[in-house]
Amino acid sequence: MTQHVHGLRTTEEAAVSTPAPAPGRASSDGSAAHARGLTKAYGTGETAVLALDAVDVDIARGRFTAVMGPSGSGKSTLMHCLAGLDTVSAGQVWIGDTEITGLRDRELTRLRRDRIGFMFQSFNLIPTLNALENITLPMDIAGRRPDEAWLDQVIDTLGLRNRLTHRPSQLSGGQQQRVACARALASRPELIFADEPTGNLDSRAGLEVLGFLRDAVDTLGQTVVMVTHDPGAAAHSDLVLYLADGRIVDEMEHPTAEAVLERMRLFTGGTTRAAGPALDRRNVRAVRDGEDGRDGADGTAGSRDRSVGGGRLLHDGDGTAVGEA
Numbered sequence: 652m653t654q655h656v657h658g659l660r661t662t663e664e665a666a667v668s669t670p671a672p673a674p675g676r677a678s679s680d681g682s683a684a685h686a687r688g689l690t691k692a693y694g695t696g697e698t699a700v701l702a703l704d705a706v707d708v709d710i711a712r713g714r715f716t717a718v719m720g721p722s723g724s725g726k727s728t729l730m731h732c733l734a735g736l737d738t739v740s741a742g743q744v745w746i747g748d749t750e751i752t753g754l755r756d757r758e759l760t761r762l763r764r765d766r767i768g769f770m771f772q773s774f775n776l777i778p779t780l781n782a783l784e785n786i787t788l789p790m791d792i793a794g795r796r797p798d799e800a801w802l803d804q805v806i807d808t809l810g811l812r813n814r815l816t817h818r819p820s821q822l823s824g825g826q827q828q829r830v831a832c833a834r835a836l837a838s839r840p841e842l843i844f845a846d847e848p849t850g851n852l853d854s855r856a857g858l859e860v861l862g863f864l865r866d867a868v869d870t871l872g873q874t875v876v877m878v879t880h881d882p883g884a885a886a887h888s889d890l891v892l893y894l895a896d897g898r899i900v901d902e903m904e905h906p907t908a909e910a911v912l913e914r915m916r917l918f919t920g921g922t923t924r925a926a927g928p929a930l931d932r933r934n935v936r937a938v939r940d941g942e943d944g945r946d947g948a949d950g951t952a953g954s955r956d957r958s959v960g961g962g963r964l965l966h967d968g969d970g971t972a973v974g975e976a
């Protein structure tokens with residue numbers, strides 16, 4: 652099945668005519684994270700799923716990037732691979748200047764602890780600890796003393812000053828998410844990854860959290876990457892990256908909810924399918940170089956026919972090909 656993105660000039664199409672920068676484009680301050688050829692396959696053989704297909708991406712420092720796409724398009728997988736929470740099948744990932752693909756588990760754990768903050772849909776707060784203890788827990792585990800001035804700023808920015816001695820069960824959902832947000836910010840990480848951070852919140856609490864993430868970028872100079880299904884949430888970001896079938900197929904600067912909604916309507920299908928037999932390297936290269944019959948003539952973005960060459964190249968954990976046609 653050929654996947655069309657009508658009327659749009661996709662990132663892939665742009666790459667045919669000009670050596671376009673990777674989606675996300677690093678700001679003048681550089682990349683907080685970037686990936687090249689990031690490929691992630693789950694399972695092997697007939698049941699293998701290619702969740703990410705040779706993704707190139709730059710996460711610009713000091714910006715708020717949203718990742719959107721249909722269910723199963725690879726959003727969470729992309730976030731987990733960028734954050735070093737999941738291994739990659741092929742390709743490379745950097746946090747700042749540090750290549751994390753290839754790091755040993757212990758080094759990766761330390762890097763995640765020291766340089767990355769996480770916010771998940773389930774807030775992951777410890778019920779027996781109060782808000783302040785939850786906020787400082789990662790630093791306590793790491794044996795690091797919080798920067799008190801910064802911690803104060805985060806607590807005040809998030810409006811948690813009067814809730815610090817409360818346990819999670821004594822806080823509303825929005826307040827719990829703010830604690831999770833403060834915990835992600837407290838160690839002043841280079842990068843914050845948020846997976847559907849408003850998914851469990853009512854719209855008012857969701858708006859609050861998005862406002863705080865926005866503030867974290869604007870006031871505190873943080874870098875945020877947020878996976879979301881919600882155009883309204885994406886509208887708080889500086890840049891939306893659109894994933895479909897494990898690839899970044901488009902991006903939008905300065906999104907509005909209406910523009911995001913409209914753009915999402917233009918995408919068709921888009922779930923990652925089971926990968927069939929893998930193809931040989933020549934075909935992979937041909938597909939990547941755009942020699943696979945892009946449409947183009949009618950102005951539509953000629954995306955790649957997934958069946959060209961009979962499948963896609965899959966790799967096992969150490970990056971070697973595990974199958975060929």
Ligand SMILES: Nc1ncnc2c1ncn2[C@@H]1O[C@H](COP(=O)(O)OP(=O)(O)OP(=O)(O)O)[C@@H](O)[C@H]1O
Pocket residue numbers: 693694700701702720721722723724725726727728729922923924
């Ligand atoms: N642990 C796993 N084992 C096997 N397949 C997986 C695993 N995790 C994800 N997948 C598959 O990889 C593809 C991408 O999944 P991912 O969770 O990244 O998508 P998503 O865009 O975040 O979806 P959603 O919006 O529904 O959360 C899907 O086809 C999914 O079924």
